[in-house]
Every structure is written in structure tokens, then in C-alpha cells.
Amino acid sequence: MNAPAQFRANSARDDSFSQFDVTPATPVLGAYVSELHLAEVTKAAAEELRAALWRYGVLFLRDQHLTPEQLTAAGYLFGPQLEEHTFGKTMADEGHPEVLVIEQMQSDRAKTTTDIWHHDVTARQNPNLVSVLQASEVPFGADTMWTSAAAAFEWLPDALKVLFLSLDVEHDTAYMALRHDFAPADKLADLVALGESAIHPAVIRHPFNDRLCLFVGNGYTKRIHGYSAEQGEHLIKLAIDQAKIPEIQVRFQWQPGDIAIWDNLGTLHYGVTGDLRNQKRLLHRVAAWSPDIRPSLDRQAAIDAVMTP
Ligand SMILES: [Fe+2]
Secondary structure, three states, X not given: OOOXXXXXXXXXOOOOOXXXXXXXXXXXXXXXXXXXXXXXXXXXXXXXXXXXXXXXXXXXXXXXXXOHHHHHHHHOOOOOEEOOOOXXXXXXXXXXXXXXXXXXXXXXXXXXXXXXXXXXXXXXXXXOOEEEEEEEEOOOOOOEEEEEHHHHHHXXXXXXXXXXXXXXXXXXXXXXXXXXXXXXXXXXXXXXXXXXXXXXXXXXXXXXXXXXXXXXXXXXXXXXXXXXXXXXXXXXXXXXXXXXXXXXXXXXXXXXXXXXXXXXXXXXXXXXXXXXXXXXXXXXXXXXXXXXXXXXXXHHHHHHHXXXX
């Protein structure tokens, strides 16, 4: 198993940022950003924030307490459009259809899709680029974890790198809802009618940092093109197992008002729910995307680079 190319030797502050403080959270993924409030981001700070995100994959900012308007404005720092979720609860009634409400009680009968390793909304042709998630109420232990999709690829043996570089994967929202018993029964027909599905390479070239990232999760992934369902399931499991490598993960323990900003193409995430008993889990999320950015791969060049010693 090879260590990722961008392995960091210690948690010393990253001096390449001048607008705020950046401290790596693990050798591979994640950084804490301090001395910055997201409601007051200058142009220079926004540029550095994006640079920090493409380098670290996920940024943690404590004590932000943003209003829905401020959360929305923070989302626009990372892309020209904000997602309006297909089936999730939103703040549309309060005038914020782009703010997704992630609310969960132990008594909820519906299974949620947070406790699986996944990228968000990959069944879209132009999936989210960046998510900005703020905690309102988080029970003790209901942490969120991220894993590096770039390290997940880099830690594969070369033969499997070439295999995954050659694959295309179909992602489908209705399939995801059925597979994980997620959507309420009365919404399933709507999801099927919506027909939200997309085909993406199993490995993508990240549009902002050029790293190759494994783009297969246990969310919307339906099947591998050209493979039987049985063969495809083996390959999908191989990919998901990469996300589970502890050395390429980071785990964040929320406090109310904290924010996590993540690169949705360069990371996968997992919401640890555990036993909430009678406690409530409540977070709010906006996500930026661009009609000009689709997951893509320079396939033959990437395969040649792996094959060339
Ligand atoms: Fe998610």
C-alpha cells in the first residue's frame, strides 16, 4: 500500500495562507480554519478558501452561527449555482429552497442515507462541487466522517488503478432511494418519474487540483457498464472498501454553529448516527455546482501514466 503523494508529516500551521489560519487535521485529509468568519469573506479570503479546500478536501470552521442568508452566500463562494434537492426537506417555505434541512430523530421510521460512504447527488450530470454544512443540534457521537477520494485511488495497487480507470458507472436517484430504503413510499413514484441518472467515469480528474479521484460510493451507484450485476457488485464493493481505510479519513465532532465545507468530487462522507435515543440531529446544508463542470477523465493518458514505470 503506497502512501498518498500529498502525505503531511505533522500538524504545523500551513504558512501558505495569509488571510486566515489553516492547520491540517490529519496527514492526508482535512484542515481547521480559524480567524475567519464566513459572513465576512473578502475576495482575497475567498480565493484562499477555495485553494485551501482543493488542497485539504474538507475545512472545519468553529462557531460560525450563520443565518440562512449568510449560509447561502457562503455557498456561492464555490460555484455559480446552488442545488435545490430532489426529495430532501428544504427551507423553501421560508424562502430558501437551496437550504437543505438534515433532520433526524431515532423514532424516524425511514432509513437515512447519511450512514453510508457516498458523494452527494452523483446521479446528476453536474453533481455538487462543494457542500457547506452547518450544525444546529448534534447529539454526542453523531459525528461526520470524510475520506479522501484521491487517496482512495492512490492507495490501490496499479492493476486495480488501471481497472477502475477503464470503468464507467451509472448513478441513479430512484435506485439509491430503493437500495437504501430512503424515500417515503409516496415519493418513490415521483423519483422514478424524475428519471435522474447519469454516467460518470469510475475515476475522475479533479477539475481544480488535477488529482485522480475514485468516484464510486455506496449512494447513487447503480451498475458498472459492460459488467454483469454480479461482477459489478464486486467492483463497487472494492471501491467502497477503499473509502473505509482509516488512514485516509478524518472525523469531525460537531458543536452547534460549526461549519464543514467539503469538496464533493474529492471526498466521500459518512454521517455517524448511532443511537440518537430521543435526541434530534439537525443540520443545514447548501451545495454549489456549475453547469460547466461535469466529472471527467483523460482516460488513456491516466492509464498510460500508471502503466509507465
Ligand atoms: Fe451526503
